[in-house]
Amino acid sequence: MFRNKKEKEDDGLKKLLRDAWPLDTGKERATFLQRLKLVIPPDHPGLLFLAGRIKRQTMNGYDHNGEAKWRRHGVFAFIAAWSVILLTLFLAFFAFHSYWLAPAPHNTPGGNEPGVILDNQTDDNESKTTDRYIYQFRGYKIVDSRKFTLAKATEEINKLRPMGMEIVVTGMKQVTEYFEESNGTTYHYVIYELEGRQKTESEKQNERFGVTP
Amino acid sequence: MSYPPEQEDMISGCFDLIFPTLLRLTGNRETALDLTQETFLRGWGKLDSFEGRSNISTWLYRIAVNLALNHLRRNKKISYTEIEPAVIATELPENMAEKRFEMAAIRESILLLPPDLRACIVLHYYEAKPVDDIAGILGIARGTAAWRLHNARKKLKAELRRRGIRN
Numbered sequence: 001m002f003r004n005k006k007e008k009e010d011d012g013l014k015k016l017l018r019d020a021w022p023l024d025t026g027k028e029r030a031t032f033l034q035r036l037k038l039v040i041p042p043d044h045p046g047l048l049f050l051a052g053r054i055k056r057q058t059m060n061g062y063d064h065n066g067e068a069k070w071r072r073h074g075v076f077a078f079i080a081a082w083s084v085i086l087l088t089l090f091l092a093f094f095a096f097h098s099y100w101l102a103p104a105p106h107n108t109p110g111g112n113e114p115g116v117i118l119d120n121q122t123d124d125n126e127s128k129t130t131d132r133y134i135y136q137f138r139g140y141k142i143v144d145s146r147k148f149t150l151a152k153a154t155e156e157i158n159k160l161r162p163m164g165m166e167i168v169v170t171g172m173k174q175v176t177e178y179f180e181e182s183n184g185t186t187y188h189y190v191i192y193e194l195e196g197r198q199k200t201e202s203e204k205q206n207e208r209f210g211v212t213p
Numbered sequence: 214m215s216y217p218p219e220q221e222d223m224i225s226g227c228f229d230l231i232f233p234t235l236l237r238l239t240g241n242r243e244t245a246l247d248l249t250q251e252t253f254l255r256g257w258g259k260l261d262s263f264e265g266r267s268n269i270s271t272w273l274y275r276i277a278v279n280l281a282l283n284h285l286r287r288n289k290k291i292s293y294t295e296i297e298p299a300v301i302a303t304e305l306p307e308n309m310a311e312k313r314f315e316m317a318a319i320r321e322s323i324l325l326l327p328p329d330l331r332a333c334i335v336l337h338y339y340e341a342k343p344v345d346d347i348a349g350i351l352g353i354a355r356g357t358a359a360w361r362l363h364n365a366r367k368k369l370k371a372e373l374r375r376r377g378i379r380n
Contacts, residue, residue: 013366016378017338020319023233028246032228033221035250040257042216 227253230270231277237335238281240324248284252277274340274350278332285328315378322372330365337362 216224231252236245255276323334329351336342336350348358373379 010366013370014338016373017319017323017334020316021237021323021339023236025229025232025236028232028242028249029225029228032232032246032249033216033224036224036253037216039250039254042220 224253227273231273234274234335234340235277235281237323237339238278238328238331239284240320244284248277248280251280255280271346271349274336274342275352278336278350279352282328282332318376318378319373322369322376322378325372326365326368330361330368333358333362333365334369 215221228249232245232249235248235252236242239245239248252273256273259276323331326334332351333347336347337344342350344359344362345355347362348355351358351361353361
């Protein structure tokens with residue numbers, strides 16, 4: 001801990017004063033105890049009460065001189081607090097890294113090919129975008145159905161899909177059903193559904209021109 | 214008949230809190246011993262009124278310091294010849310007369326301070342009490358305690374310089 005000039009001067013004065021007046025109080029303590037016994041007998045209820053109070057205060061963070069322990073051990077408390085904070089941050093980062101950013105299980109050595117994600121997200125849904133990045137980090141290929149017709153997207157998937165490959169579909173229920181019908185494949189995840197949400201302009205256009213979904 | 218160990222420890226703990234402070238405030242062992250006993254008895258009598266809102270040591274210090282200040286106001290003349298002769302004489306060898314002289318001068322400088330300021334010096338430098346605790350013990354505002362401590366420090370340093378002692 002850095003101390004400024006004034007604090008250093010104060011420390012110097014404290015040392016000077018303490019060195020100049022050392023005390024040995026053993027003799028007086030014995031005299032005091034002898035005298036006190038005449039006035040307050042042992043096992044007096046009040047004495048027990050006082051002993052209890054002092055003991056409780058000592059246990060509750062005060063030392064024998066009544067000084068708060070954290071003051072005396074302030075440096076250690078400071079270090080301990082920062083250790084806990086840094087450890088928490090590290091664990092949080094570690095958890096984030098291992099859960100979200102780790103490669104997919106099939107992308108580890110000896111595993112299968114990376115998965116394919118069909119992303120037919122609409123721009124008005126931020127959480128879909130987040131999911132897309134997460135799957136990208138985890139080593140999935142992305143087939144973006146916004147850039148293809150659905151039929152073209154299916155072709156792309158079929159080209160990319162070797163045996164045993166995991167396919168994840170993020171999209172509306174109708175899209176998922178379309179793929180299930182056209183491929184006869186059951187996909188692993190259906191994340192978003194249309195219910196409870198207004199149709200987008202492109203969805204309305206699709207309906208108008210009789211495009212599925 | 215003696216106190217059980219736990220009670221004796223507690224009483225000794227209280228004694229170790231109060232006696233050194235009173236000794237440094239009064240400069241006299243017998244007076245300090247009497248005032249320590251008086252503190253204990255006063256505290257004993259007022260035990261029922263102790264509500265536990267402050268630390269118990271602050272409560273005891275407050276009684277002790279008030280007793281000492283009242284005593285000093287009543288007896289304005291202090292006999293400096295009674296200031297702690299025993300400890301110094303046994304702790305230092307004969308050839309350190311100069312050091313002994315300097316230590317006595319420092320103690321005298323403290324005892325020359327007005328009692329209110331002396332209490333601040335004793336509580337802060339010997340009992341390591343922060344300004345908040347000093348204010349609580351003396352029953353004054355924090356700002357007043359800080360000002361008194363500042364003033365006491367200034368006067369003490371001036372007196373030490375006058376006697377040729379530098380920290």
